[in-house]
Amino acid sequence: MFRALRHPPFRTLWALVILGQLGYWFSSIVFQWEVANRTGNDPLALGVLYFCGLAPFLLFSLPAGMVADSRDRRTLIILVQVAASLLAVTATLLAALAAMTVPALMVLSFLAGCVATVLSPASHALIAKVVPAEDMVSAVPLQSAGVNLARITGPALVGPVLMVGGPVSAFGAYAALSIGAAALAGRLAASVGPAASVPVETVRQRLTAGISHVRQRRPMLPALAVVSATSLFGSSYVAQLPLIGARVSADSDTAFLILVTLGGIGSLLGVLSVAWRGRRLGVASAASQLAALGVIVGLIGVTRSFPLIVVLMVLGGALSFSIMTSINSILQHVVDDAQRGRVLSLYFVCWGGLLPLGGLGLGGLVRMLDVGWAFACAGCLAVLAGLGIALRTRRSASHPAGDRRARQAR
Known part of the structure; x- marks a missing residue:
């Protein structure tokens, strides 16, 4: 479960990811805090902020993945972290000068999302260079566990x-x-060997090769479908955590911070369960977890009990990240290293790229209908998508023409 930590380069990468994610969570929570206080917990404003922070995954993940496959990933990570430092210093100065406004918060959230968009495929693709192939099953969940450790702390x-x-x-x-x-x-760049030379390709050739690779590896398409449905219908409730906190507690600010922490605890449990299961992962299992997550989302929308919301937050975080980490591990095992950045960028498009659309849509539904009805609609769609993908995957895996990877997806 923890064997990847035996390798010093992976430990450096792991620490880098944790520090970067800690910074991201500091900024993300302050952005939500500021917007919630300046707009009176307006659900649409919170949805717009969520959209701004994650829209870069939708817009730029594919180019970021192609860059990760055509450039030295070590140098790319250094440049991105320097950009993150400049962005953080700028935000600090604006806050210190009392020049921070809601539009400025939206712009800063978008730029922070751009940094994360470029960093995500590069850092995940670099895992294969810092651990041997037999330790990938440990390294991928541990990297996700590091992200969620930062989400808790x-x-x-x-x-x-x-x-x-x-x-x-x-x-x-x-x-x-x-x-x-x-x-x-910078320390990681010194400990990892130089990148292998890559063939010169046009942007169109890189994109076509990545999409073709996904289509040829049968577990990938249903796996990405699970990620997409989870982002759109299962995990979008996170955008409304300030509103949920205000519904279950008179002290909405404290409740919001508690709910974020509880979700992080659940997420850490979810990714550790993936590491514990090892290779016993499958697309159909992840799809079934999506259906269970849909039930959780529906319950979150109707409960006003703080003890019950505590349980639901932990379960929702655990299911969300168990799904995402399982799919990430499946993709990492079936992808060729030359296509790793591009395929993982498709994964991040389906995850982070669709999350803002889900968050914005849920915020609009809450504004038009009611919290209970809006969450019920999202939950029902997650249940239907999860059951549909699980049944289709199992049926495809049992078909006589199914190949070895289709059986593995089951």
Whole structure:
């Protein structure tokens, strides 16, 4: 389960990802905090903020994946972390000068999303270079576990910082974490060998090759379909956490931070369950978990009990990240290294790229209908999508013409 940590380059990459994600969570929570307080927990404004933060995954993941396959991934990670540091320093200065506005928060959230969009496929694709093939089944879940460890500790740390020092201190911590991640990126570049030469291809050739690779490897298409449905219907409730906190507690700010932390605890449990299961992963199993997540989403929309929402937050986080980490592990095992960045960029398009659309759509439904009805609609769609993909995957795997990878998907 933890064998990938035996390799020093992976430990450096793992620490880099954790520091970068801590900075991301500091900024993300402060953005939500500021927008919620400036707009009175307006669900549409929160949905727009969620859209701004994740829209870069939809717009730029494919180009980022092609860059990760055609450039030295070590150098790319260094450049991205330096950009993240500059962005964090800019946010700190705006907050210190009292020049921060809601539009500025939206722009900063978009730029932070751009940084994450370029970094995600590059850092995930680099895993195959820092651990041997037999340790990939440990490295992929551990990297996701590091992300969720940051998701837990980030809110736990940013809460007191916000309460005591305000947004300026929180943005300052964001800058310090980003600078630390940039320093680790330089150390990683020194410990990983130079990248292999890659053939010169046009943008169209790279994109066509990546899509063709996905179509040839049968588990990939249904796997990406599970990720897409999870982002659109299963995980979009995260955009409304400030509103959910206000519904279950009179102290909405504290409740929001608690809910974020609970979701992170659940997410960590979800990815560790993937590492524990090892190779016993499958697309049909992930699709079944999507159906269960849909039920959780529906229940979140109707409950006003704080103890019950605690349980639902943990379960929702666990299911969401168990699904995503399972699919990531499946893709990492069937993809060729030359196509790794492009295929993982498609994964991030389906995950982070569709999340803002799901969050924006759910925010609009809450505004038009009611929290309960809106969450019920999203939950029902997640259940239908999960059951449909699970049944189709099992039927395809049992077909006489199914190949070895189709059987593996089952």
